[in-house]
Amino acid sequence: MDKKTILAIDVGTGMVKVLAGRQEADGRVELLGSGAAPTAGYARGFVTDINALAHSIRQAVDCVVMAADCQTAGSIYLGISGSMxxxxxxxxxxxxxxxxxxxxxxxxxxxxxxxxxxxxxxxxxxxxxxxxxxxxxxxxxxxxxxxxxxASKTLLQNLTNALSGNGIRVSGIVAGGIVAAEGMKNELPGQPSNYIFIDIGAGSADISVYADGRLFSSASLPLGGDYITSDLMQGLSVGRAHAEEIKRYYSRLSPNLRNQGVILDCNDYGTTDKHIPFDFLYDIIESRVDEIVTLVYDDLKPLMDNHLSDHGQVFESVYLTGGCGAMPSVAACAAKVFQIHTETVKPERLAVEYVHPANTVCYGIIKHGAKVAASELATERSAWNVFVHKAKRLLKI
Ligand SMILES: Nc1ncnc2c1ncn2[C@@H]1O[C@H](COP(=O)(O)OP(=O)(O)OP(=O)(O)O)[C@@H](O)[C@H]1O
Ligand SMILES: [Mg+2]
Missing domain, CATH: 3.30.1660 (Dodecin subunit-like)
Structure with missing residues (x-):
């Protein structure tokens, strides 16, 4: 891995995702590979076991190092979100x-x-x-x-130490939701000025609010797709992996199947009795989606009202991203609750196999890393120019 390579690590409630990439001169991000590992020691914005978390990050990094056929070098940025x-x-x-x-x-x-x-x-x-x-x-x-x-200095220090104990030296720790929103800022359809950007994953909804094209408020709420998965586990008496499959299957179906008496074959290896009425799934999933979206809306409502009364501006759009943002139900419900244009966005500038809302944070981290590298280069150059200028004066060239 050469010095310009950036390793972007996104610590999520469900998975630690890693992309190795490089920003080219034309602004496009070239990806060299990806890796992922199940998260341990972190959920819904809270670190519960720092060593277990560092270990799962190490596993995800090992995957990308193998996939991209490269050694860990270059700069490594870690994105995390939540109440810290x-x-x-x-x-x-x-x-x-x-x-x-x-x-x-x-x-x-x-x-x-x-x-x-x-x-x-x-x-x-x-x-x-x-x-x-x-x-x-x-x-x-x-x-x-x-x-x-x-973020808490102690937590950052502990995380950095635990990672370096696992052979990972991070160049920087960033707020995942913020770098996702900033990374997508100039790529949003409609080029909005006043909008709400929500990265909704398995356990956290990271909210970034923009006015006149600039970030002016951000927050993280412990809400995400994990709640829907848990409801399905309980309601259908299935394990987590099976419930995840059923949720993704449901996401591909049209809501028009409702009230049609449709029975879905939701069997997995080892089950034969999971013939589930579509309406039953609809009731479980849609009621939880409604609850999650309404909680996000309730959190934002005072801010939206203040913005209208102080600046006379209404928000034009809600942009959703993150794995849970991939559910059409979430976008449909947000449009109904917020009563403004709602759209799901993903990092379209990546190669097609990486274009998924769950990769937006990693994309934002790579762009952030590339920006830091560019500004460091500019500083080095200006320091060099000052040195050359002084040397020329001394030598009277
Ligand atoms: N196609 C899909 N349909 C429905 N749900 C999906 C789909 N793809 C991903 N998800 C859900 O998205 C969630 C994972 O999203 P993501 O990877 O963004 O979360 P995370 O980063 O691990 O968690 P965090 O909320 O802590 O950021 C899971 O709940 C998963 O079930
Ligand atoms: Mg996430």
Missing amino acids: FTAQNSVGIVAPASPGTVTGADVERACKAAVFAVANDEYEVLHVLPAKENAAQPGAALEVKTHIVA
Whole structure:
């Protein structure tokens, strides 16, 4: 694996998924391989056993190393989500270097000031996203509103140590839901400005809210497709793997089969009695989907109302991604509950075999890694240019 290769690890409730990829000069992500392993020690946004988690990450990384026929090198980024993150908005105010003109360096200083305003010894800042800036008038200060995501330093340190104990040296830990939303930002159909992006997986719904094209709110709720699987396990007296199969089978069927007296053959190896009425499955699955979507909506409703009253803006769309977002029922229910355009999105720019909503987080992590690498290269180059310039002056070339 060469230095430009990025290993993106997405820690999910169901699986640890890993993609090895590289962002090409034209912006496309070239994938070299993928791997996955069942998750242990983490569920619904909580780390319960850090060593078990590190071990399952190691297994998933071993899979990708074999699949992509490469050794672990390059940079490794780990995405995780859930309640370990805190998100808040903070305003940074600075005087622009040249009054009346706002440069990237001014915005960067304002972001640092915003972080400083909310700095906390126990938390490490992972993402600082400038949400809005008030362009400075001549003589006036520059004000930048930022969205800041941080995580417990102790947890990050423990995770990093457990991973390095398993031979994995991470270059960075990121909030999975945020990098997924940011990675897809310029690829969303309709190029919306005010929208809600939800990565809904097995155990967490990571919500990112955008206004004027910039992230201004994020949250993670412990809701996902695992609840539907558990309901099916109970309602049909089947094991987890069998219930997962039935859920995916149901997802491919039309809701128009309802009230038609259709009986589905839901047998798996070892069962013969699972001839299930479609209406029975429909009732189990749709009532849980309705509950999950309504809980997400209830969480967002005050924010949507405030945005309307403060800025006179309504949200245009809801974009769903993540494995549970692949269920047509979830998109249909979200459209009904939110009463706005709803669409499921996936990383379409990847090779066709990877185009699935469950891969959006890994895609976002690779793009994040490529962005960090590009900015490090730019810093190295500018440091080199300063050095060359100084050397030229000294040598009077
Ligand atoms: N085609 C499908 N139809 C129905 N459900 C699906 C489909 N594909 C995936 N899922 C469901 O999506 C969930 C897994 O999604 P995903 O891989 O995004 O979750 P995760 O990242 O492991 O969990 P987390 O919620 O912690 O991020 C499972 O509940 C799985 O059953
Ligand atoms: Mg996930």
